[in-house]
Amino acid sequence: xxxxxxxxxxxxxxxxxxxxxxxxxxxxxxxxxxxxxxxxxxxxxxxxxxxxxxxxxxxxxxxxxxxxxxxxxxxxxxxxxxxxxxxxxxxxxxxxxxxxxxxxxxxxxxxxxxxxxxxxxxxxxxxxxxxxxxxxxxxxxxxxxxxxxxxxxxxxxxxxxxxxxxxxxxxxxxxxxxxxxxxxxxxxxxxxxxxxxxxxxxxxxxxxxxxxxxxxxxxxxxxxxxxxxxxxxxxxxxxxxxxxxxxxxxxxxxxxxxxxxxxxxxxxxxxxxxxxxxxxxxxxxxxxxxxxxxxxxxxxxxxxxxxxxxxxxxxxxxxxxxxxxxxxxxxxxxxxxxxxxxxxxxxxxxxxxxxxxxxxxxxxxxxxxxxxxxxxxxxxxxxxxxxxxxxxxxxxxxxxxxxxxxxxxxxxxxxxxx
Numbered sequence: 004x005x006x007x008x009x010x011x012x013x014x015x016x017x018x019x020x021x022x023x024x025x026x027x028x029x030x031x032x033x034x035x036x037x038x039x040x041x042x043x044x045x046x047x048x049x050x051x052x053x054x055x056x057x058x059x060x061x062x063x064x065x066x067x068x069x070x071x072x073x074x075x076x077x078x079x080x081x082x083x084x085x086x087x088x089x090x091x092x093x094x095x096x097x098x099x100x101x102x103x104x105x106x107x108x109x110x111x112x113x114x115x116x117x118x119x120x121x122x123x124x125x126x127x128x129x130x131x132x133x134x135x136x137x138x139x140x141x142x143x144x145x146x147x148x149x150x151x152x153x154x155x156x157x158x159x160x161x162x163x164x165x166x167x168x169x170x171x172x173x174x175x176x177x178x179x180x181x182x183x184x185x186x187x188x189x190x191x192x193x194x195x196x197x198x199x200x201x202x203x204x205x206x207x208x209x210x211x212x213x214x215x216x217x218x219x220x221x222x223x224x225x226x227x228x229x230x231x232x233x234x235x236x237x238x239x240x241x242x243x244x245x246x247x248x249x250x251x252x253x254x255x256x257x258x259x260x261x262x263x264x265x266x267x268x269x270x271x272x273x274x275x276x277x278x279x280x281x282x283x284x285x286x287x288x289x290x291x292x293x294x295x296x297x298x299x300x301x302x303x304x305x306x307x308x309x310x311x312x313x314x315x316x317x318x319x320x321x322x323x324x325x326x327x328x329x330x331x332x333x334x335x336x337x338x339x340x341x342x343x344x345x346x347x348x349x350x351x352x353x354x355x356x357x358x359x360x361x362x363x364x365x366x367x368x369x370x371x372x373x374x375x376x377x378x379x380x381x382x383x384x385x386x387x388x389x390x391x392x393x394x395x396x397x398x399x400x401x402x403x404x405x406x407x408x409x410x411x412x413x414x415x416x417x418x419x420x421x
Contacts, residue, residue: 016050023049025065032067033106034325040344047347068111083112083121097121099275102326150355151346154183154219156265157207157231159197162273163281163312170288171295173304175312178206181264183221184354187342188268188323189214191316193309195383197227201375204230208366215358216242221265224256234369242359271323276315276406283406284308292410299420305383306392307413311404395419 018024027048031041038055045051045058053061062069083100095103097118104110104117157180161167165174176197180189190210194202207220207230216238222228232254239246239253259266269277287293287304294300323342330339337345337352349356370377384392399415402408 015052019049028067073112150357151185151349152217152357155217156181156221158265160269172301181268185342185345187346188320193313200227200229201373202380203227204373205377205380207231215360217357221255223259223262230373275319302384302388311409
């Protein structure tokens with residue numbers, strides 16, 4: 004008898020439409036998921052349970068890229084050249100470039116090919132990319148945790164502020180958070196002032212709206228975390244009344260050198276794109292594109308560059324959360340998998356998932372207790388200048404906001420704002 008159901012006597016769930024399934028398979032490939040992990044996500048995303056043979060057949064049907072069928076070498080060289088041309092500091096290694104190409108171009112190129120072509124295109128880059136290869140590593144204790152979103156680390160990054168850039172009145176602060184157990188970068192945001200307690204308070208509530216309430220917030224003890232502490236304590240008591248504050252503290256302040264996960268993330272960001280950002284920003288001073296004595300220069304900088312750097316941050320977060328963390332046999336917490344995979348399937352690693360959803364009305368009420376409004380804390384320029392700059396940006400054709408094109412866009416917009 005013909006099997007019209009097509010499931011061989013087993014219920015595989017409902018197969019999504021071809022266009023939806025194709026987009027998902029391409030997304031899994033770009034994120035460099037293993038075949039077994041792709042099967043997990045098909046169940047999680049669509050409740051569609053299939054085997055490896057069927058998955059391989061679907062990949063062939065939709066021509067999903069594979070590292071076994073890379074593009075011709077001259078095309079690979081062109082793509083690699085485009086990626087490393089944006090890496091002004093030459094800090095990215097072959098693995099990072101390989102992952103970035105897969106995410107941005109949807110192309111799979113073997114790591115050995117990437118390494119060889121990078122050496123051909125940038126012969127002196129290898130010495131810069133691995134400056135710490137022969138250094139003696141610091142001895143650290145093992146990090147442990149009980150679950151995903153149990154402990155979240157917070158910190159501000161000020162390596163691009165006005166003191167670091169020395170470009171007068173302009174600078175860009177960043178505030179970030181990272182999950183302890185999964186290594187997932189949660190939310191990295193450009194802010195006018197990372198030392199403003201109200202700004203950090205609103206940042207925390209934004210994070211909770213998207214990810215739920217976690218158990219412990221860990222910071223380095225700065226005064227800017229006062230509103231974060233008040234909001235987190237209130238939400239812990241509201242959403243987790245049965246979790247003992249004595250045994251599971253809501254808030255822990257550590258010296259900066261001991262707040263390891265978030266401090267390490269700044270080094271990762273610096274190597275990935277942070278040095279490129281700083282080097283390109285400083286061109287405004289060395290090439291006289293920018294003059295801090297003029298308000299229109301300052302306002303345009305504050306309107307344009309936070310947007311560009313936020314795109315760089317989003318790209319870094321996406322890269323890190325989808326890349327495979329190197330396997331460390333002695334590590335207590337999970338390794339050898341991507342942070343997103345650990346977060347999405349914590350039970351596979353003996354972890355539980357925290358993140359209690361908070362009532363929106365209660366979050367809104369807590370926002371009212373913060374001295375400065377969210378709009379005020381996140382505002383880079385006046386509403387009037389924002390409207391004017393947006394019109395000028397559209398007038399010049401709304402060019403793609405790209406790090407290496409930032410000063411070109413700045414110089415095109417400036418005469419129209421004078």
